[in-house]
Amino acid sequence: MRYDANVVEPLHENLFGQLHATYFDMFHRAKDYRAETDQIRGIFTREGPVSAVLDLGCGTGRHLELLAESWHEVVGVDRSGPMVRRARERLARFGDRARVVESDLFELSLDRRFDAVIMMFSLLGYFVSNERVLRALTVMGDHLDPGGLVVFDVEDATAVLGEPGPISGGSLRTPGARPLLTGHTTSVNPDEQVIEMALDMWELDGEAVHDQVHETHLIRYFARRELRLLLATAGFELLGYAGLAGETGNPSQPWLRLAWARKK
Amino acid sequence: MSTMMWPEATDPQSEVDQLVDVCKEHGSVGSVLDLGGRHRESLAAAGFDPVDAAGTAPGQTFDAVVLLGSAFGRQPEEDALRSTVDTVRHHLRPGGLFLFDVLDGNAVLSRRSHNRFTRVTDGATQLVTATRGSVDTDESVLRLDLQRWRLSGGRVVTAARETLLIRFFLPRELDLVLRINGFRLLGTAPLAGGEAAPAYRWNRLAWARAGADTEA
Numbered sequence: 001m002r003y004d005a006n007v008v009e010p011l012h013e014n015l016f017g018q019l020h021a022t023y024f025d026m027f028h029r030a031k032d033y034r035a036e037t038d039q040i041r042g043i044f045t046r047e048g049p050v051s052a053v054l055d056l057g058c059g060t061g062r063h064l065e066l067l068a069e070s071w072h073e074v075v076g077v078d079r080s081g082p083m084v085r086r087a088r089e090r091l092a093r094f095g096d097r098a099r100v101v102e103s104d105l106f107e108l109s110l111d112r113r114f115d116a117v118i119m120m121f122s123l124l125g126y127f128v129s130n131e132r133v134l135r136a137l138t139v140m141g142d143h144l145d146p147g148g149l150v151v152f153d154v155e156d157a158t159a160v161l162g163e164p165g166p167i168s169g170g171s172l173r174t175p176g177a178r179p180l181l182t183g184h185t186t187s188v189n190p191d192e193q194v195i196e197m198a199l200d201m202w203e204l205d206g207e208a209v210h211d212q213v214h215e216t217h218l219i220r221y222f223a224r225r226e227l228r229l230l231l232a233t234a235g236f237e238l239l240g241y242a243g244l245a246g247e248t249g250n251p252s253q254p255w256l257r258l259a260w261a262r263k264k
Numbered sequence: 265m266s267t268m269m270w271p272e273a274t275d276p277q278s279e280v281d282q283l284v285d286v287c288k289e290h291g292s293v294g295s296v297l298d299l300g301g302r303h304r305e306s307l308a309a310a311g312f313d314p315v316d317a318a319g320t321a322p323g324q325t326f327d328a329v330v331l332l333g334s335a336f337g338r339q340p341e342e343d344a345l346r347s348t349v350d351t352v353r354h355h356l357r358p359g360g361l362f363l364f365d366v367l368d369g370n371a372v373l374s375r376r377s378h379n380r381f382t383r384v385t386d387g388a389t390q391l392v393t394a395t396r397g398s399v400d401t402d403e404s405v406l407r408l409d410l411q412r413w414r415l416s417g418g419r420v421v422t423a424a425r426e427t428l429l430i431r432f433f434l435p436r437e438l439d440l441v442l443r444i445n446g447f448r449l450l451g452t453a454p455l456a457g458g459e460a461a462p463a464y465r466w467n468r469l470a471w472a473r474a475g476a477d478t479e480a
Contacts, residue, residue, distance in 0.1 A: 001435055130440045157434055158401040161373035190370035193436045223369060225404040226437040229342065233444060241402075 003192045003218060008128045011216045016059070019201055019213045021082035025060055026175050027182075032246030036258075037066040039245040040118060040151050043260050047149055047239060050115040054143050056105055056136075057123040061087030061098075068094045076100040077108055105139055113145050119152040122256065125219040128194060130230070133220070137234035144263045150236060153244050155195055155221040156257040160188055163255070179204040188221075195219045195255075227259055236261040280306040282456040283330060283363055286471050287312075290361055290450065293327040297355050299335070325357040331364040334467065337431040340405065342441075349445040356474045362447060363471045365455050367432035371466040372399060372406055390415040404437075406430050438470060447472040 016024065040063070044050035051073060055064050058076030060083055068074050068091060076091070076099070078084050084102040091098035101110070117140040127133045140150050170183030181202040189196050197217040203210045222230075228238040244256040284307075287293035296312045297320065307330075315326070329352045339345040352362050372378070378397025383390060396409045408428040414421045433441065439449045455467040 001439065128436075130436060130443065157369065158373050158399075161370060190374070191435065193370070193434050220436065221434075223373075223404050223434055223437060224402050226434055226440070229437070229440060229444075233440070 001192055003194060004129055005132055008126075008132075008218050011218060012126060015215050015217065016078075016080040016083050017213060018082045019203060019211050020199075020215065021060070021080060021086060023175065023180060023182075023201070024083070024086075025062070028062075030247070031062075033062040033066060035246035036120070036244060037063050039242075039258060041067070041070060043149070043151055043240070044116060047260065047262065048115065050149060052114045052116075054110070054114040054117045056108075056117060056119045056140065057121060058087055058100065059083050059121060061090040061100065063118065063120055064098060064100075065090050068098045072097075074098045075110065075114070077103050077105070077110075079104045105136060108139060110143060112143075114143050114148065116149040116151060117143055119150070122153055122155055122219050124152050125155050125194075125221065126217070128192075128218055128220045133230055134234050137230065137236065141235050141263050146263055148263045149239075149260060150263070151258065151260045153256050153258050154227065155219055155255050157193075157221045157223040157226075159255045159257075160195060160221045161190070178210060192218075193220055195221060221255075224257075231259075231261045235264050237264055277306060278456040279332070280310060282453070282469060283307070284310045284312070286363060286451075286453075286469070287328055287361060290471070290473075293361060295326045295328070297326040297329045299329060299331045299352070299355075320355065324355070326355055326360060327357060328361040328363060329355050331362070334365060334367060334428075334430050336364045336470075337367050337433070338429070340403070340429055340431060345441070346445055349442075349447065353446060353474050358475060360474050361450075361471055362474065363469065365467045365469050366438060366452075367406060367430050368466050368468045369404060369432040369434040369437065372432045373401070375466075378406065378408070388416055389421075404432050406432055432466075442472050447474055 051071075053067055053072050053074050055074065055076045058064055058078050061076055064074045064076045064087065074091070074097065076087050078087065078100070079102065081102055084100050087100045091100060101108075119136075119140065124133060124136060127136050137150075144150070168185040170181070172179060172181045174180065181204060182200065184197060184199045186195060186197045195218075197219065199215040199217065200213070202212045224241050227241070231238050238259065238261045241257055241259045244253065244258045246253065287296070294313055295315070296307055297315050298307060331352065336345070336348070339348055356362065378395075378399065380393075380395040380397070382393045392413045392415060394411045398407050400407065408430065410426045410428065412424045412426070435452070438452070442449045449470065449472045452468045452470040455469045
């Protein structure tokens, strides 16, 4: 396997910059955050109690907003400045109950612990190598007391490999002041055990290109048993693994599974 | 390890050639312990000094240990796998090479059907095998229900059933399992040597070095 941190990290370093952050919520309009958050909250109720939640890779703060609405105290972390700014705007109405920190996951040091740590949007898979996946799980564990919960979603190997054909598409829309041309291609690379997604965006100003970005997302898929072993190695016990809730507005939704585990 | 109920690989020599190539690629490999025992003569013919498990002296270590026939994946629990790998390590010199075959998770999970039918003719005898396969995606185990018939002289001479449970591994999962057990995965390749055994087509040869941090 050639996709180690030296290959993956330069590709992932600048994902979700200004242009992508501007249109992120539009791209994920069909994502059923409410159903996902209800599913997460159900796990908190069954396995908790949970009152303080840390969201690593919180993006624009959609899950956090829904958790904060239902009494939870929430802290979000993201390394993209433009995403953090959007999350802060979204969560401002909750006052002290919601906070967003701009930080790389591996440099994170919050001087406190939480009842649960969540990591959504398949973020765990973006770390690809065993070493970095285990480090990410360790960071999650560092912010929990024994008995604390982690909840995250992953791309499921059985679903990914059972699906014929890649998911691709493109469109020209005018969601705001300027036309936006976007395209994405998705393919499965079994030798590297990743989904490779290429995303192109051009923001137009008449005939001129006003802004553009090309992103490559490498996302590891996992077998359930493999995930159980990774979790055990990082000091967690896998409690459950189920389809991620929500309507399948996103064509890759059937690939996603929600996993939850307890810190030993 | 169970005795192989099916014929050996249709081309055992190419399997040995592959083992020899990998050994040569990774430095000086003179002594080889063949834990399955099925390639001893071919390995000797290729210039190695092979020994099977019965022929080892106490404390004797080898440049390479070979474990084929999906034996690595026949341990359903992590603890059983650990003890198998401990045995391998016990017989390896520091930095020695471990060569084994595993069922490829990508191949298993990509297939719609795992049912197979094979007929092998050996003189006047025919060996017929019907395999029904099913996948336990929670445990990453391929279950193979085999029915075998030996036909000779216009009648069924023997009939038998066997069920095999073989764990499969995704590439990074194999890397993880080896790390946890003190080995570093160096490479994998499709297993050469035909496909007479039920799961052969989905097997890969893997090679790993004892001592997780022996090299960068």
